[in-house]
Amino acid sequence: MMSKLNITSQLSDSDIRDLKILAAMIVPASKDYDLPGADDPLIFDDILAAAAPHSATIASAVQALNTIARDLQATGFDVLAVEQQETSADTFRKHHAAEAELLEALTVQCYYRDERVKNNLDMDTRPPFPAGFELEQGDWSLLDKVRERPALYRADSETGKN
Numbered sequence: 001m002m003s004k005l006n007i008t009s010q011l012s013d014s015d016i017r018d019l020k021i022l023a024a025m026i027v028p029a030s031k032d033y034d035l036p037g038a039d040d041p042l043i044f045d046d047i048l049a050a051a052a053p054h055s056a057t058i059a060s061a062v063q064a065l066n067t068i069a070r071d072l073q074a075t076g077f078d079v080l081a082v083e084q085q086e087t088s089a090d091t092f093r094k095h096h097a098a099e100a101e102l103l104e105a106l107t108v109q110c111y112y113r114d115e116r117v118k119n120n121l122d123m124d125t126r127p128p129f130p131a132g133f134e135l136e137q138g139d140w141s142l143l144d145k146v147r148e149r150p151a152l153y154r155a156d157s158e159t160g161k162n
Contacts, residue, residue, distance in 0.1 A: 007048055007055040015062040017078040019051075019103075020044055022065075025089055026107045035120055038111045046110040054102060061099035065092045 008016065020039045029037035036043060051058050069077040069088045077088055093100040111117060115125045 007052045007058065010055045010059045011062065014066075014076060014078055015059065016048075018062050018065060018076075019047070019058070021078060021085060022089065022103060023047055023107050025086070026104055027111045033120060035117060036114070038107045040114075043111055043114050046114070047106055050106050050110055054106075057099060057102060061092075061096060061103060064096050064099065065089070068092050068095075 011019070023044055024037045024039035027038035029035060029040075038044065038047065065088060066077050068091050069075065069080055069084075072088055072091070073080055073084050077085060080088060118125045
């Protein structure tokens, strides 16, 4: 919970609304599959917590998004019509690709670790270890060409071994 407080202290209520709108644009709710969107309170709280290490970048990104919105429509992103929000978000993505990719990655990461989403996708809601997952055995001969390649790394200077 400390992480969430860290990022929310750097963002205004309007900035948080903007992030929530962006999260819903990245992963919208699905009525057909009965899935929440990334703006769901539980998922969005997780996004805020995961965003804490990137709080300065996120704050800067939201400011850039609002600058774009004001340039296009002379108002903040959160009060624009949906079509204008999409236009602003597209412009933001073109001119601030790294920040947009960070927001997308955080949103998707937090969305797909939500238990409701995992259950709907028939995924186990447990960590992969210690039980692990069963993997079907494949054709190990497919690695022969990789084994035949020369080493791509330096030998240890003391032992001369790879």
